[in-house]
Amino acid sequence: MSPQQRDKKMNSLALIKSLDKKEEVPLTIFIGENNNAFDENLKYVPKSLINFPAQVVTSCVLHADYNAYCSLFDFAYCLFIENGRPQDSLFLERYGLSNGNITISKDEHVATININKSLDKPLCLIYLNSEITKTEKICATIEFNLQNSVHLNLIEYIPALKSSFFAHIKTSVVCKEASSLNRFFINNSSEENKYNFQNESFFSKSACENYFHLNLGMGRINAQINKFLKEDSSKVFFHAVDLLKENAQAHTVLNIEHESESTISKQMVRGVYQENSFGNFLGKVVIHQEAQKSEARQHYKSILVDKTAKAFARPQLEIYNSDIAASHGATVGELDDEALFYLQSRGIDLSTSKNILISSLLKEIIKHIEDEKIKKFCEQLLAQKLNNNSSILDIAKIRNDFECLNQNVYGEKPLAYLDNAATMQKPSIVIDTMNEFYKKYCANINRGAYSLAALSTKKYADAREKVAQFIKAKADEIVFTKSATESINLVANSLAQFYFKEGDEIVLTQMEHHANIVPWYIIAKQLGLKISVVPVTDDFVLDMDAFRELVNKPSVKFASFIQVSHALGTINPVKEMVQIAKNAGVPTLIDGSQAISHLSVDVKDLGCDFYAFSGHKVCGPFGIGVLFAQNQWLEKMPPYQTGGDMIASVAFDNVTFAQGTQKFEAGTPNITAALGLASAVEYISSIGLDAIHKQEKKLFDYAMEKISTLPFVKVFSPKNNNVAILSFAIKGVHPHDIASILDREGVCIRAGHLCAEPLVTRFGESAFCRASFSFYNTFAEVDQFIKALCNVAKVFKL
Amino acid sequence: MNEIDFLYQELVIDHSRSPQNFGKLEDKTHSSFGHNPLCGDQITLDLVIENGIISNIKFCGNGCAIFQATASLMTQAVKGKTVEDAKKLFSSFSDMVTKDQTPDQCLGKLKALEGVKEFPMRIKCATLSWHALLSALNQDNKKISTE
Numbered sequence: 001m002s003p004q005q006r007d008k009k010m011n012s013l014a015l016i017k018s019l020d021k022k023e024e025v026p027l028t029i030f031i032g033e034n035n036n037a038f039d040e041n042l043k044y045v046p047k048s049l050i051n052f053p054a055q056v057v058t059s060c061v062l063h064a065d066y067n068a069y070c071s072l073f074d075f076a077y078c079l080f081i082e083n084g085r086p087q088d089s090l091f092l093e094r095y096g097l098s099n100g101n102i103t104i105s106k107d108e109h110v111a112t113i114n115i116n117k118s119l120d121k122p123l124c125l126i127y128l129n130s131e132i133t134k135t136e137k138i139c140a141t142i143e144f145n146l147q148n149s150v151h152l153n154l155i156e157y158i159p160a161l162k163s164s165f166f167a168h169i170k171t172s173v174v175c176k177e178a179s180s181l182n183r184f185f186i187n188n189s190s191e192e193n194k195y196n197f198q199n200e201s202f203f204s205k206s207a208c209e210n211y212f213h214l215n216l217g218m219g220r221i222n223a224q225i226n227k228f229l230k231e232d233s234s235k236v237f238f239h240a241v242d243l244l245k246e247n248a249q250a251h252t253v254l255n256i257e258h259e260s261e262s263t264i265s266k267q268m269v270r271g272v273y274q275e276n277s278f279g280n281f282l283g284k285v286v287i288h289q290e291a292q293k294s295e296a297r298q299h300y301k302s303i304l305v306d307k308t309a310k311a312f313a314r315p316q317l318e319i320y321n322s323d324i325a326a327s328h329g330a331t332v333g334e335l336d337d338e339a340l341f342y343l344q345s346r347g348i349d350l351s352t353s354k355n356i357l358i359s360s361l362l363k364e365i366i367k368h369i370e371d372e373k374i375k376k377f378c379e380q381l382l383a384q385k386l387n388n389n390s391s392i393l394d395i396a397k398i399r400n401d402f403e404c405l406n407q408n409v410y411g412e413k414p415l416a417y418l419d420n421a422a423t424m425q426k427p428s429i430v431i432d433t434m435n436e437f438y439k440k441y442c443a444n445i446n447r448g449a450y451s452l453a454a455l456s457t458k459k460y461a462d463a464r465e466k467v468a469q470f471i472k473a474k475a476d477e478i479v480f481t482k483s484a485t486e487s488i489n490l491v492a493n494s495l496a497q498f499y500f501k502e503g504d505e506i507v508l509t510q511m512e513h514h515a516n517i518v519p520w521y522i523i524a525k526q527l528g529l530k531i532s533v534v535p536v537t538d539d540f541v542l543d544m545d546a547f548r549e550l551v552n553k554p555s556v557k558f559a560s561f562i563q564v565s566h567a568l569g570t571i572n573p574v575k576e577m578v579q580i581a582k583n584a585g586v587p588t589l590i591d592g593s594q595a596i597s598h599l600s601v602d603v604k605d606l607g608c609d610f611y612a613f614s615g616h617k618v619c620g621p622f623g624i625g626v627l628f629a630q631n632q633w634l635e636k637m638p639p640y641q642t643g644g645d646m647i648a649s650v651a652f653d654n655v656t657f658a659q660g661t662q663k664f665e666a667g668t669p670n671i672t673a674a675l676g677l678a679s680a681v682e683y684i685s686s687i688g689l690d691a692i693h694k695q696e697k698k699l700f701d702y703a704m705e706k707i708s709t710l711p712f713v714k715v716f717s718p719k720n721n722n723v724a725i726l727s728f729a730i731k732g733v734h735p736h737d738i739a740s741i742l743d744r745e746g747v748c749i750r751a752g753h754l755c756a757e758p759l760v761t762r763f764g765e766s767a768f769c770r771a772s773f774s775f776y777n778t779f780a781e782v783d784q785f786i787k788a789l790c791n792v793a794k795v796f797k798l
Numbered sequence: 799m800n801e802i803d804f805l806y807q808e809l810v811i812d813h814s815r816s817p818q819n820f821g822k823l824e825d826k827t828h829s830s831f832g833h834n835p836l837c838g839d840q841i842t843l844d845l846v847i848e849n850g851i852i853s854n855i856k857f858c859g860n861g862c863a864i865f866q867a868t869a870s871l872m873t874q875a876v877k878g879k880t881v882e883d884a885k886k887l888f889s890s891f892s893d894m895v896t897k898d899q900t901p902d903q904c905l906g907k908l909k910a911l912e913g914v915k916e917f918p919m920r921i922k923c924a925t926l927s928w929h930a931l932l933s934a935l936n937q938d939n940k941k942i943s944t945e
Contacts, residue, residue, distance in 0.1 A: 732815070734862035736837045737806070740917055744802045752837055766838040766860060795806045796863075 122153035189219030244277030413746030569725030805913030832930035
């Protein structure tokens with residue numbers, strides 16, 4: 001611990017000691033070995049509202065994640081409610097809302113948000129909570145006031161947070177005359193989160209609310225909702241969707257009071273419950289004596305998908321005036337068997353059929369959302385919950401999987417890891433898988449006759465199977481190596497032994513990684529082969545005419561090329577290139593190291609003879625690589641490394657080799673790393689490469705837009721057809737200096753020839769800088785990067 | 799002053815932009831070539847040594863600001879000095895950037911590079927030209943590399 005950190009820790013401990021005597025208690029305190037910052041602007045709330053335990057309270061939600069949510073709700077003004085109170089003092093400035101249309105004020109008990117004029121975009125409140133222990137309770141009150149004739153779209157988003165806590169949040173809404181509120185309560189909580197929401201809404205004359213209460217999360221939420229139609233002609237339309245799984249619970253207690261004449265309320269509730277979830281809906285309407293000519297409708301429909309789910313629905317009408325119209329109805333049932341059968345008979349599997357029925361039921365509610373963007377968001381979220389696919393990435397949740405990302409460097413600078421092309425961070429599941437193997441299953445594979453060895457062997461075989469599936473290959477086409485470099489060396493050296501003869505030509509490209517240049521260079525020197533190089537154009541793409549011409553020369557016997565350039569980010573048209581080569585009778589090797597973490601790879605569809613990649617570039621551990629090789633090649637190729645495991649029999653005067661992939665795996669393999677890689681590709685698949693590519697594109701487009709405003713930066717990456725790799729240079733400043741200055745701002749980029757010296761030279765530089773983004777990077781990190789570049793300009797007086 | 803501003807202080811930026819003693823010497827008596835393969839810094843050093851004194855020195859090369867500034871300041875510092883004094887200066891410079899102690903007064907303007915010690919990854923950039931100098935003085939005709 002540095003002296004500064006030690007001082008900060010002492011300050012924190014002294015503060016905690018003094019707290020017993022204080023009336024006010026800070027809401028967030030940073031202490032502990034790994035937390036470097038001490039929040040100078042501690043937020044205070046009255047002690048009476050908080051049970052403060054004497055133990056450690058860990059650090060606040062990374063403010064960097066604010067921008068992740070802002071991008072999720074890019075169609076709205078995002079205001080962060082942290083521990084029940086609006087935070088983010090720059091909210092008004094950031095969106096240019098300082099004209100008084102919306103004002104936010106706070107005192108120790110209540111936060112008040114006044115909407116004085118209609119806003120042109122929805123207002124989105126995002127409820128975040130610091131990590132707090134289970135005994136912590138947060139109590140807070142937020143008041144909304146809509147002025148006369150004001151229209152507001154209000155979203156309240158409950159994200160999935162990793163920490164376990166209980167929060168009690170009260171909101172109070174006043175809709176003044178003729179105002180209209182479209183309000184969306186979207187519960188996307190995680191299992192550890194527990195909330196109690198208390199809401200009171202008061203409606204003046206002709207005020208109207210369209211309320212959507214969507215319980216789609218995994219946590220436990222109690223919502224007590226009270227709507228008071230205080231003045232005549234006010235209306236509330238209450239829509240609710242419960243889509244609950246596993247141990248989720250949603251208790252919704254609704255109370256609508258018609259206190260004046262000609263008021264209208266309508267309730268439409270649809271609930272779908274599966275696994276152990278529980279939905280409880282109590283809806284009460286009270287029509288007071290003064291409320292003649294009022295109308296109250298209730299309709300609840302719940303579906304229990306399986307026997308373990310539970311639903312409870314009780315609508316209630318209390319009527320004190322007879323000149324009104326009211327109705328209520330509630331049904332609880334199962335999915336329509338006949339409809340399910342019909343869908344299955346049309347070839348749709350049971351799971352999808354269920355989802356179709358559930359989706360159409362819930363869409364009956366969603367279709368009433370007027371704002372197109374909000375409707376689309378809700379539809380996507382619903383689809384994600386039904387299909388368990390992550391078309392919307394919860395960045396904050398994902399970042400929690402990568403412990404290494406959540407640290408500060410040089411004191412208070414948050415780490416912005418933008419060197420993903422060099423290696424990707426490893427999620428906890430990968431690290432845990434490897435540790436578990438060492439702790440529980442450590443035995444050598446293949447040779448043991450005891451159960452531990454059998455388990456170990458099976459795990460290794462399963463890992464091969466999973467990796468094969470990841471690139472749509474078969475397990476007997478996958479050779480485990482230590483890296484893509486070794487994979488390429490294997491092919492080059494093996495082919496050198498039987499395939500090439502003097503005068504043969506190999507086609508490479510100008511954008512290759514050294515790993516796909518040097519092995520060929522060596523065998524070319526040894527055997528008298530020629531290497532022809534496909535040039536890269538000024539637009540950072542391959543000259544395809546040149547490729548066609550070079551590959552079709554009769555002396556060409558092999559072509560090897562990179563699928564995605566690690567230096568430029570360019571995605572090459574490898575399927576087309578393989579086809580051109582095939583037509584010319586030329587086998588191909590694709591270097592997929594950079595492609596594998598950004599694009600869906602199907603080696604069968606690509607048609608290549610060989611495909612190589614490294615595990616550590618796709619969230620796997622170091623020391624593991626893959627070579628996909630078609631069976632006919634594996635048969636023909638002599639081994640590269642020799643020794644144990646790749647033999648059939650050994651005598652000093654005669655050795656016979658194993659068949660297939662085994663022939664190329666000499667010695668005890670890196671078993672743990674293979675298991676780690678399998679775990680990594682499963683993790684990536686669970687998020688989905690399409691979603692990953694979409695998210696990376698968003699980040700990249702944002703970064704390119706920002707960097708284009710810096711006149712001193714020259715970019716060496718194509719704007720389109722890119723995998724979020726941004727290479728650049730600054731005239732008069734060496735990349736090494738740029739990287740050092742960025743380092744001090746917490747930003748990690750690579751500087752140098754990027755293992756692509758021919759390419760860097762081709763563009764007239766001695767070195768590049770490269771920032772490479774991944775799905776776990778945030779927009780805030782892009783901002784941090786751009787800000788650091790401006791600092792370079794300042795230091796070098798550009 | 800933060801570490802970046804201390805490292806990239808005005809003297810360093812100026813010398814990296816307009817290095818002193820840049821060029822070649824036709825009448826060189828000693829020379830050497832140095833190279834940092836990790837970041838691409840390269841230096842060709844030409845010296846004229848008469849009666850144990852470095853009467854003229856020029857360097858050619860390109861690289862990062864730390865490297866350029868050090869090479870420029872180094873050539874300024876050793877010009878006119880004896881070979882022994884030049885070697886002592888190397889020792890003092892090396893101590894300054896690797897050890898946590900106050901720089902030797904004899905370093906003069908070279909003290910501007912003191913900030914390098916907070917950047918261990920950049921020490922090689924600063925010492926490359928000194929190693930090239932040593933090699934030239936010893937005339938061992940070895941190609942100097944930082945690796």
